[in-house]
Amino acid sequence: MTDYIRIELLRMLRNKRYVIFVVAFPVAFYLVFSGIYGGEVAAGGLSGKAYFMVSMSAYGALAASLMSTAVPWAQERGSGWLRQLQITPLSGWKIITTKLVASMLLVLPAILLVCAAAVLVQGVSLPPGRWLGLLAAMWLGVAPFAALGLTIGSLLPPDTAQPVSMIGMFGLALLGGLWIPLEVMPEGMRSVARVLPSAEYAGMGRGIVAGDGLPAGDALAVVVWAAVLGVIAILAYRRATARA
Amino acid sequence: MNAIAFADVSRRYGDVLAVDGLDLTVEAGRTVALLGPNGAGKSTSINMLLGLLRPTRGRIEVFGHSPDEAVARGEVGAMLQSGELIPELTVRELVAFVRRLYPSPLGLDEVLEMADLTGLAGRRAAKLSGGQTQRVRFALAIAGAPRLLVLDEPTAAMDVESRLRFWEAMRSYAEGGRTVLFATHYLQEADENSDRVIVVAGGRVVADGTAAEIKAGAGGHTVRFTLGGQAAAGLEALPGVSAVEISAGTATLRTADPDATVAALYRGTTLEVRDLRIDGADLEDAFLSLVQESR
Numbered sequence: 001m002t003d004y005i006r007i008e009l010l011r012m013l014r015n016k017r018y019v020i021f022v023v024a025f026p027v028a029f030y031l032v033f034s035g036i037y038g039g040e041v042a043a044g045g046l047s048g049k050a051y052f053m054v055s056m057s058a059y060g061a062l063a064a065s066l067m068s069t070a071v072p073w074a075q076e077r078g079s080g081w082l083r084q085l086q087i088t089p090l091s092g093w094k095i096i097t098t099k100l101v102a103s104m105l106l107v108l109p110a111i112l113l114v115c116a117a118a119v120l121v122q123g124v125s126l127p128p129g130r131w132l133g134l135l136a137a138m139w140l141g142v143a144p145f146a147a148l149g150l151t152i153g154s155l156l157p158p159d160t161a162q163p164v165s166m167i168g169m170f171g172l173a174l175l176g177g178l179w180i181p182l183e184v185m186p187e188g189m190r191s192v193a194r195v196l197p198s199a200e201y202a203g204m205g206r207g208i209v210a211g212d213g214l215p216a217g218d219a220l221a222v223v224v225w226a227a228v229l230g231v232i233a234i235l236a237y238r239r240a241t242a243r244a
Numbered sequence: 245m246n247a248i249a250f251a252d253v254s255r256r257y258g259d260v261l262a263v264d265g266l267d268l269t270v271e272a273g274r275t276v277a278l279l280g281p282n283g284a285g286k287s288t289s290i291n292m293l294l295g296l297l298r299p300t301r302g303r304i305e306v307f308g309h310s311p312d313e314a315v316a317r318g319e320v321g322a323m324l325q326s327g328e329l330i331p332e333l334t335v336r337e338l339v340a341f342v343r344r345l346y347p348s349p350l351g352l353d354e355v356l357e358m359a360d361l362t363g364l365a366g367r368r369a370a371k372l373s374g375g376q377t378q379r380v381r382f383a384l385a386i387a388g389a390p391r392l393l394v395l396d397e398p399t400a401a402m403d404v405e406s407r408l409r410f411w412e413a414m415r416s417y418a419e420g421g422r423t424v425l426f427a428t429h430y431l432q433e434a435d436e437n438s439d440r441v442i443v444v445a446g447g448r449v450v451a452d453g454t455a456a457e458i459k460a461g462a463g464g465h466t467v468r469f470t471l472g473g474q475a476a477a478g479l480e481a482l483p484g485v486s487a488v489e490i491s492a493g494t495a496t497l498r499t500a501d502p503d504a505t506v507a508a509l510y511r512g513t514t515l516e517v518r519d520l521r522i523d524g525a526d527l528e529d530a531f532l533s534l535v536q537e538s539r
Contacts, residue, residue, distance in 0.1 A: 007341050011332035080327030084384060087294050088345045089318045243298055 001094050008102035012068050018106070022067055026060030027113050034122050042181060044210050050126075051181070053118035054205035057138050059178040060110025062198060063169050065145040066152075068106040070165035073099060073153025077240055086241070096150065096237045103146040104139070111138045126209060133208040141201045141222045145172070147229035154236035172198040197225040245307070247272040247392050247423035248293065253302030254447075255288050262288040264447035266302070270425060270440075272391070275418050277434035277441045278427040279531065285447035286427040287325055290396045293425075294322055306392060314392070318346040321390035323381050323398050331370035335361055338369065339383050346388025358413055359383035374401045382410065386417050393417060395426035399433065411437045431531050443534050450534045458534070465502040467509070470519040471495040482508045 012018045030052055037048035046054075076082045085095060115135070118124040126134070148168065152161050173179055175189060176198025182190055193199045200218040207215035248270040255263040263285040270276050278286050291297040292304055295311035306314035314320050329338055339356060343349035356362045359379045364372070372380065378401055385393060395414070399407045414437065418424045428434055434441045435455040443451040443458065451458050472493050480488045484501030499505040502522045509517060 003341055003344050007330070007333060007337060010337070011330050014332040076330075080324060081330060083296060083324055084327050084342075084381075086296060087315055087320060087322045087324075088342060088388065089316050089347070090345050091316065243296060 001098055004090070004094065004098045005102050005105070008098060009105060012072070012102070012106050018064070018067055022060060022064040022106075023109050023113060026056045026063070026110050027117050029059070030056040030114050030117050031121060034118070038122055042183070044206060044212075046206060046210055047124075049118060049122040050124050050209050051206065053114060053122075053124055054134070054138075054202055054209055055178045055181075057111040057114040058176075058198065058202040058205060059173045060114055061107035061138055061142045062145050062172055062178070062201070064107040064110050065103050065142045066149040066165045066169045068103045069099060069146055069149030070152040070156075070161045070168075071158060073150060074156055074158040074161035077153070078158050082241070092237075092241055095241075096234070099150060100143075100146055103149065104142060107142045107146075108139065111135065130208055130211065133214065134205055137204040137208055137214060137219075138201075141204055141219075144197045144201075144222060144225040144229045147226065147233040150233040151229065151236045154233070154240035172196060175199075176202065178202055197222055200225075245272050246270065246305070247274075247307060248425065249303075249305040250289070250293075251303045251305075253289075253292065253299045253304055255285075255292060255297065256300045262447055263292070263299075266444075266447065266449060268442060268449055268452070270423065272307070272423050273421045274440055275415075275424040275438050276426075277438035278425060278444060279429065279431065279434040279441050280427075280444040281429055284429075284444045286429075286444060287396055288447075289444070290322075290324075290394055290425075290427055293394060294320060318348075318388050319391045320394065321385040321388055321392070322394040323378075323385040323396065325396045325400070327381060329369035329372075329377060329380060332368060334366055334368050335372070335380055335383075336365040338380060339365075339387050342384045343387035346390070348389060349387055350389045355383050355387045358386065358416060360409060360413065375403065375406045378402060378406075378410075382413065391422055393422060393424045395424070397427055397429070399428075399430070407433075443531060445534065458531075465499055466523045467497040467499055467502055467505050468519075468521045468523070469495055469509075469517045471515070472518075474515055478513060482512070 033052045033056070034049040037052065040048040042048055042051035149165060152165050152168065156164060175192050176196045177185065177193050178198060182193055182199060185193065200221040203215055203218035204222060207213065207218065246269045248268070250266045250268045253263060253266045254261065266285070266289060278289065280286050288297065292299050293306065293311055295315050304311055307319055309317070336352070336356070340352055343352060343355060356365055359382050361379055361383055364376060369377070369380065378398070382398065385395070399410055402410060411433070414424060426438070439454065441453065441455050441458055442449055470493060471490060476488065476490050476495060479485065479495060479497060482497070483504040484499040485497050485505055486500065487498040489496040497505060506520070506522065509515070
């Protein structure tokens with residue numbers, strides 16, 4: 001299975017769309033936003049440059065997890081590559097586990113590069129414990145989005161999976177307060193944001209950076225989302241790969 | 245030991261019975277062609293053999309196991325009718341990945357060599373031509389050294405030169421006791437590359453044997469002559485004759501024994517026989533007559 005994970009990583013790292021959307025965009029946006037708002041103090045006492053570090057690594061991870069799952073998976077089902085794998089000794093559960101693990105690994109460049117830009121360009125500094133907590137929360141907390149991407153890829157053909165995953169990505173990022181801070185959103189949008197996993201996902205990171213530890217409410221919500229979307233992803237996968 | 249056994253296998257899609265009570269066995273070590281027109285049920289049978297489709301009725305065994313078990317044990321490799329590769333990966337990466345999924349694969353260089361891919365090993369799949377992609381798909385099918393190799397119309401996208409090279413590669417893989425089953429609707433391919441031809445039409449086996457046996461079984465030879473305005477009565481009673489056809493003043497007799505038929509035609513009738521021609525049936529005639537009979 002490590003071979004399979006390795007080729008999944010290799011192909012995405014060679015995919016220009018992945019590299020641009022997922023690696024270059026979040027870093028570029030971080031530099032722009034932190035350049036403009038870096039000196040201000042956001043809600044919760046975070047500096048603008050630390051606040052946007054969390055927001056943009058959350059956005060990058062969200063984008064990476066959806067983009068490395070939905071469309072590639074829909075394409076593999078449609079193009080015959082899945083059938084090619086199904087007639088080898090590779091078992092069905094290894095295929096979906098690999099997809100999930102590879103997707104979780106593919107979010108790391110976005111998170112690490114945004115944090116590196118924050119440190120190197122904006123001089124953000126945190127105690128080592130908070131760095132570790134932040135990276136762990138941003139990494140593991142992406143699980144609901146990877147599950148969502150696999151669900152989209154299992155249920156839709158590639159030409160619909162593409163726009164649906166894009167809408168999902170921008171919707172979750174925008175309404176989850178990754179682009180516009182929740183505090184400055186109109187009340188209507190804010191009530192939508194509160195029920196989206198993306199707001200709670202970024203909330204975990206902000207709590208840790210602010211030194212308040214992992215916010216229990218946000219963490220619980222992300223775990224519940226991961227469990228629910230994970231079950232849906234498995235059901236959708238079984239439906240997509242059922243031998244008729 | 246049988247490599248493949250279908251016992252009364254049927255497969256229905258809605259109202260259409262694609263495979264209708266298929267019974268067949270293939271001994272290990274044989275190279276067998278599954279020959280039939282489009283829609284005969286070849287691909288459905290192959291997909292059931294690989295565990296990609298479930299039979300509506302009946303039982304399939306591959307080396308004594310269910311298709312799923314045989315696939316999981318790495319005993320089967322296949323080239324399906326269509327299928328794209330992962331565009332960002334190179335030929336070498338794809339072949340290396342698939343071969344390592346099997347318990348005792350061929351060597352990587354050996355596979356590349358057999359599929360004539362040595363010079364393309366570093367090329368990404370996105371940059372391959374149609375024929376090159378087919379060669380990679382063949383390489384993926386043999387990479388795991390499966391005991392049973394299944395090929396579903398493998399040469400459909402190839403030019404003449406590539407076809408010859410492809411069948412050469414297939415034969416060298418089959419050497420040493422491996423079993424190969426390939427589907428085709430090209431008669432010549434079946435004739436030249438298999439040691440047994442199973443003709444399917446309408447989801448059923450309509451003939452099964454060597455190419456020579458199938459030719460002989462389907463009426464063998466034809467005797468033609470110009471009849472003009474003479475009466476045709478009595479021709480069907482001549483020795484060996486199985487069918488008589490008269491059109492535009494020409495009589496065509498299908499016969500299993502052309503010598504006896506011609507002798508009787510001259511000695512036993514008063515007809516004036518002109519322009520006599522005797523032809524051996526080729527596989528094409530045999531195939532067409534079999535497929536038509538099954539309708």
